[in-house]
Amino acid sequence: MALTDEAIDKIKAMIVAGELAPGSRLPKEEILAGQLGLSRNSLREAVRALTAMHILITRQGDGTYVSSLEPHLLLESLSFAADVSQGHTALQLLQVRRLLEPQATGLAASLLKQEDLRELRDILDRSRTVATVEEFVAHDIAFHLRIVEAVGNPVLSMLLRVLSTRTQRVRIVRGSQTGHALNAAHQDHEQILSALQSRDALLAVSAATVHITAVEQWLATSLTDDPVLAVDA
Known part of the structure; x- marks a missing residue:
């Protein structure tokens, strides 16, 4: 040693x-x-x-x-690992995110206040007016983080932030045919917000699962079809 x-x-x-x-x-x-x-x-x-x-x-x-x-403070040091994750490592992070975030979204359905729902609506409206992928990803992160924060567990919030960092999301959106990826993300976000507004926890879990799984499946397919390209995703 x-x-x-x-x-x-x-x-x-x-x-x-x-x-x-x-x-x-x-x-x-x-x-x-x-x-x-x-x-x-x-x-x-x-x-x-x-x-x-x-x-x-x-x-x-x-x-x-x-x-x-505090655990959420110690987890911050892991964000660099997620930022530089590529290929199979990035896929593994997405898989863990899929296991955690939908359940957190379901829990948030009964905890979000009306002002929280209005804030989420505002975030989605602003996400449709952006000019760059980077701007969209910033709103995307804000949307998901705001939902998870309603659960009131800073460890969970930091862990999910680490599992899907801004840098990682920008690479994935750019790699997955940007226009199509953005349209799909907008639709998924609307489904998630609709479930939350209805206070339907099961529907919120389902909508969040579909949203994250779509990204996970795209990356998995990219790894199979073109391993070299997927390294840059």
Whole structure:
């Protein structure tokens, strides 16, 4: 095991054991390095890595602290993996999204308030006036995230945001014959909103499943027909 990896594991072990609680300040570098039997260089590398993971936070001129360790915060570091996902990896992320998001949409059917439904209507109306794929995807993400947020589970919201990032969606829409993909997405969104307005949880689950499955099937077909093209999807 590399020295930096060993240092990371030792700091994580202290956090898991409760020796370093969320929000607590790490001991001074020389003290912590001595406690863990590490060189100061290895400790610094570990702190940098754990900061990138949002496990630690550095406050300029004040020191290094354990973060809040909220799951949704820790999941943010996974978004890059989704951004660069290609081919079969992108397909696997879509499959997981299909397992989670329709159920969240069904739960939201009874939780969305009238003002939430009006906001969703406004998002869809604006999505039809956009000039670029990037603008459409921004509205698409806002639509789905607003629905999931109604469930009131920030971990679920962040996980679904990670599973289908803006970068990934832009690539997929562009690859799947943009005009056709946008028209299909508009129709799917209308079906989802109609189900939510009717407070029909089962219909909302079904509409969301159809919507996500269509994208998943397109990507799966692309991988079969043209593996090289699908890498860029």
